[in-house]
Amino acid sequence: MTFFFKTIAREFLNYRRKPGLFLNPLIFFGLVVFLFVLGLGPDEAKLNQAASIFILVASLLSVLMSAESAYDQDYDEGSLELVVVSSNSLLIYSLAKSLAHWVVTFLPLILLVPFIGIGLFLDVEQIWVLCLGILLVSPTIILLASVGAAMTISLPRNGVLIGILVLPFYVPPLIFVTGLFEAALLKQNVFPYVYWLIALLFLALGLAPFATSACLRIAAED
Amino acid sequence: MLGWFHRLGSPKTFFGMSQSWPKTFGLLSLLLLAFGTVWGLLFAPPDYQQGHSVRIMYVHVPAAAVAQSCYLIMAISSAVFLIWNIKLADWAAKSMAPIGASLAFLVLITGAIWGKPTWGTWWVWDARLTSTLVLLMLYLGIIVLRNALEEKGNDGRPCAVLALVGLVNLPIIKYSVDWWFTLHQPASFTLTEKPKMPPEMWIPLLIMAAGYYFFVFSVWTSRIRNEIISRERKTAWAKAWAGSQ
Amino acid sequence: MIFENLEDFFWMEGLGPFVLGAYFVTFGVLGINLLLPMIREKNLRSDVRNENNELRSDGRFEE
Numbered sequence: 001m002t003f004f005f006k007t008i009a010r011e012f013l014n015y016r017r018k019p020g021l022f023l024n025p026l027i028f029f030g031l032v033v034f035l036f037v038l039g040l041g042p043d044e045a046k047l048n049q050a051a052s053i054f055i056l057v058a059s060l061l062s063v064l065m066s067a068e069s070a071y072d073q074d075y076d077e078g079s080l081e082l083v084v085v086s087s088n089s090l091l092i093y094s095l096a097k098s099l100a101h102w103v104v105t106f107l108p109l110i111l112l113v114p115f116i117g118i119g120l121f122l123d124v125e126q127i128w129v130l131c132l133g134i135l136l137v138s139p140t141i142i143l144l145a146s147v148g149a150a151m152t153i154s155l156p157r158n159g160v161l162i163g164i165l166v167l168p169f170y171v172p173p174l175i176f177v178t179g180l181f182e183a184a185l186l187k188q189n190v191f192p193y194v195y196w197l198i199a200l201l202f203l204a205l206g207l208a209p210f211a212t213s214a215c216l217r218i219a220a221e222d
Numbered sequence: 223m224l225g226w227f228h229r230l231g232s233p234k235t236f237f238g239m240s241q242s243w244p245k246t247f248g249l250l251s252l253l254l255l256a257f258g259t260v261w262g263l264l265f266a267p268p269d270y271q272q273g274h275s276v277r278i279m280y281v282h283v284p285a286a287a288v289a290q291s292c293y294l295i296m297a298i299s300s301a302v303f304l305i306w307n308i309k310l311a312d313w314a315a316k317s318m319a320p321i322g323a324s325l326a327f328l329v330l331i332t333g334a335i336w337g338k339p340t341w342g343t344w345w346v347w348d349a350r351l352t353s354t355l356v357l358l359m360l361y362l363g364i365i366v367l368r369n370a371l372e373e374k375g376n377d378g379r380p381c382a383v384l385a386l387v388g389l390v391n392l393p394i395i396k397y398s399v400d401w402w403f404t405l406h407q408p409a410s411f412t413l414t415e416k417p418k419m420p421p422e423m424w425i426p427l428l429i430m431a432a433g434y435y436f437f438v439f440s441v442w443t444s445r446i447r448n449e450i451i452s453r454e455r456k457t458a459w460a461k462a463w464a465g466s467q
Numbered sequence: 468m469i470f471e472n473l474e475d476f477f478w479m480e481g482l483g484p485f486v487l488g489a490y491f492v493t494f495g496v497l498g499i500n501l502l503l504p505m506i507r508e509k510n511l512r513s514d515v516r517n518e519n520n521e522l523r524s525d526g527r528f529e530e
Contacts (some may be wrong), residue, residue, distance in 0.1 A: 099294050099389035147387060149324050151380040164366055165384060168359045179402075198396075211387050214304075217380045248501070253495075259490065264468055264476070274479040277486045281493040321500060328496045335489040339482050437497060444504040448511055455515045464515035 003088045004096045005017040011100035014073070022104040031111065031117060032058035040079040044121045051120035052130050052181045058165075059109055059134065060141060060170055061163070068159040070101045070107045075153045075219060084220040090213035098146050098209070129184040136197040140173045143208035150215035154222065171201055189195035224370055231308040232458055233450045240443050248439035254433030259424040275339045276423075282332040284431040285325050288438055289357065292322030296390040297365075300382035310446075312378045313453070315385060317445035321438055323361035327352050349403035353396050360388040 015022050036054040040046055065073040074080040085091050110131055148166035152158035180193035229235050262280035269276035303311035333351060334344045335348040345351070368381045419427070454460045470476040477483045 013282045032275050036330040134244055147383075150372070151367065151384055155374060158370075161366065161370060167364065168356050168395065169357060169387070172391075175402045203394075206389075207390065211383055215380050215383055217385075218377075222376055244504075264470065266484065267469065274482045275485055277479075278489040281490055283491070298487070316471070324496050324500055328493060331492050331496075332489045333487050338487050437501075441500050441504060444508070448504055448507045451508075451511050451515065455511075455518065459520045460515060465519055466511050 004092045007093055007096035007196070008100050009099060009107055010121040011070075012104075015100075015104050020149065021069050022066060022108070025062040025105060026108055028065055029058045029062040030112075030116075032061060033120075037120065044048045047120050048122065048126075051117070052133070053178060054120075055116060055130060056111065056134065056137075056174070056177060059106070059138075060167075060174070062109075063105055063130065063145050064148075064163045065142050065159055066105050067142075067149040067162055070097060071146070071149040071153050071216075072158070080153075080216060081220045084217055090216055091209050094146060094150070094209050094212040094216065096176050096208075097107075098142050098212075102139060105142065111136055119145070125184065126181075129181060129190070132190075132194075133197075136180075136194060136201065137173045137177045140197070140201050141170065143204040143212075144169050147208050147211045147215070150212045150219070153216065153219045173197065176200065178184065228348045231258070231306075231310050233313075233454055234312050234405055234457070235311055237459075240447060244440050244444040244447070247436045250439055251433045254436060258426045258430035258433055259362060262430065264278070265422070266422055266426055272340050275336060278332055280430050282329060282336055283427060284434045285332065286329045286354065287431060288297035288434045289322055289329055291356070291387070291435070292318055292325060292438060293357065293361070293385075293392070295320060297368040297385045298353055304379065304382050310450070312382065313449040314442070314446055315382060316378060317442055317449055319361055319364050319368070321441055323358060323365060325434075325438070326354055326358040326361055326443075330358065340372035347403070349396075349400040352403070356394070356395050358400065360392070361373040364388070369397070396447050 033054055036050075036058070037047065040050060084090060090138050112136065113131055114127050117130060122130065147163065148162035149158070151165060152161050155161065176193050176196045180190055182198070183190045184191060230239075233461060262277050266277065266280070268274045296315045299311045299315040299318065303310055303315065330351070333354070336345065338344050346419060364381055364384055367384055368378060371380060451460055451463065477487070479486055
């Protein structure tokens, strides 16, 4: 268990030493949302409809950026091989990395969402639903991105490649989250979607770490 | 039985065994495809509602079934490679990916051509079309990853993992796209119901499907053989094969 | 035969281009799938033979 916490602590130390690793994706997220807004125009009604989706898709894309740097560094340094060779479990290692990655990517995002929501003319209820949706879908997204990052870990500049590999798997969570937003908009029951997202989360939690650690082991053994 | 399976894993044995497969199955498939095409184009009855455009069904529907089967075969080969470390299985999976991708592409194109006269539009975001598009994306992802890994000289095991992850996700994606479509189905659009098909229609369909399967098997075997030669080119038997003809 | 003459076959009540276009695309894609491995096999054969001949005639172990 201490290995789990030590890995998380090490990740946080890394992020503190190189704030760019988590600040850059955050800035990227903000810019993408800004581009969407510029594209759509200042019309309040149109922005209201599409705002939640823009924020969600922008967050999906920024996760791909940060996933690349979360895993590549360990591989380049050689500390990945140390973990593989030691008696510590790669599963715990990947879970710890995913948790740290989530904290550093989505916590600031969820805190920023109310402010962005105000800029996009979302009312309070919509902002709550947006935060709930992002909260429910983000662990799944992080876990899927970690699988993609582990597969491409030995390749240079693999950010876009991770996107190509992982975006089809983003489709189910995306569909259910947008269903959540629409249901909230139409004042319908949101709980079916909540349950679906939680189900997807547990599925990802159960399967993705195995795929991630298998690919990490493959990369370290080469 | 297990011995045969084990021997099948040796590239040299497989190469020797499969010598006649591409030509034999290729000819068989061309016969079946020709027969099915002639029947479908010239002798099958036109549909009550769609008229002659239903003839596209004879190339579209079998391609869809086979594109999905190809993914399953690719995933099984990947699993065999990951579990038993048989290199030939990795090469088999690598060879299947472009075939499946081109078939998925074919499904989308023939579907669009079928859709234009039938529904009035080239494309519609319905559940089946969107699922096939996702299938194509999965194939392309595997091909892209394999190219990137081979450039760097790494082995193909991440591709195998990706194929299996895709296999697990395929039902989930299909279900969610299905659900998405029923939620967003535009009110003015309905897919025509498929009535019971008379034998004059489902027999050529089966013949075309058999033709497609044999075709894929022939091309797949041919590609695997090329892969074997390419990777085993330093061995004596490969040199003999190249020099003897 | 459903069609009475060749013109009917190509016209198909206005659907001829679509149906025949679809079959054309199909056989095009299948044809490419068939031809590419055959071309690669031919190239491989000559490549491996050339590599083999180079080695034998040079007598060196560079390769």
